[in-house]
Amino acid sequence: MVQTPSKKLTLEEFLELPETKPGSEYIDGRTIQKPMPKTRHSRLQSKLVTTVNEATEGARIAYAFPELRCTFGGRSLIPDIAILRWEHIKFDENDELVDDVLLAPNWTIEILSPEQSSNRVTGNILHCLKYGCQLGWLLDPDDRSVIVFQPNQQPQLFYNEDYLIMLPEIELNLSAKQIFDWLKM
Numbered sequence: 267m268v269q270t271p272s273k274k275l276t277l278e279e280f281l282e283l284p285e286t287k288p289g290s291e292y293i294d295g296r297t298i299q300k301p302m303p304k305t306r307h308s309r310l311q312s313k314l315v316t317t318v319n320e321a322t323e324g325a326r327i328a329y330a331f332p333e334l335r336c337t338f339g340g341r342s343l344i345p346d347i348a349i350l351r352w353e354h355i356k357f358d359e360n361d362e363l364v365d366d367v368l369l370a371p372n373w374t375i376e377i378l379s380p381e382q383s384s385n386r387v388t389g390n391i392l393h394c395l396k397y398g399c400q401l402g403w404l405l406d407p408d409d410r411s412v413i414v415f416q417p418n419q420q421p422q423l424f425y426n427e428d429y430l431i432m433l434p435e436i437e438l439n440l441s442a443k444q445i446f447d448w449l450k451m
Contacts, residue, residue: 277340289333291390292342298386300344301379306407306449310377311346313448318349321438326352328372328436336367339397343390349373349433370397373433377405391415401433410446 274295275283283290283297290299303311311332318330334348348371356364374394376387384404391402395417402415412424414431424430424442432438 277337277342280342281337289335289344291344292337293386293390294341301381303346304379307346307377307379309448309451310405310407310445314347314375314445317438317440318347318436322349322352322436328352328433329355334367334371336369336371336394338368338370339393341390341393343393345371345374345390345394346377347375349375351433351435370394370399372399373401373403374399375403375405377407380408388413401431403430405445407446407449410442412442412445 275292275297276295277292280292280297286299288300288302290297292298315330315332318328322328322330328349328351330347330349332347333344335342335344336348337343348367350367351372354369354372356367358364371394374391376391378384378387384406387404391399391404392415394402395415400417404413404415406412410425412430414422414424416431422431426443427441429439429441430445432440
């Protein structure tokens with residue numbers, strides 16, 4: 267991640283700035299640009315978004331958004347995948363999506379890139395949990411592991427055939443191995 271050296275900004279000042287490619291997050295008065303995703307990251311992100319949406323969209327249970335800006339609790343974060351329960355997705359008078367998401371996702375998924383700080387990414391997941399998120403995953407493609415975070419519980423580490431914890435209403439059975447096997451095409 268690239269941290270822009272400059273004076274501290276307010277959240278309002280940050281939100282007035284033009285978007286960057288890749289996106290920048292606002293954490294503790296600083297603008298921090300996310301790293302550009304590479305192939306493994308993009309593949310896992312795409313497969314997870316598709317898999318979650320296939321299981322949830324038709325029944326209007328939830329929806330997985332890739333790289334969705336979520337602003338809450340004094341931060342503006344862009345999880346690799348933000349899953350919102352259907353009742354938390356805002357629509358306008360024309361039944362179209364409202365652009366600004368001003369709450370924590372119900373489930374946040376981060377895919378660690380080699381140049382990312384695992385502590386900073388973990389900090390973002392913990393921030394989400396503090397503000398109402400019910401589930402966080404941190405995927406590490408290098409060691410094929412997933413750390414699962416839930417409110418008021420110790421994180422759990424999953425490898426191989428371990429089946430991952432889901433939101434209760436999402437009927438998916440995914441093991442760590444199944445997810446990382448997606449890297450083989």
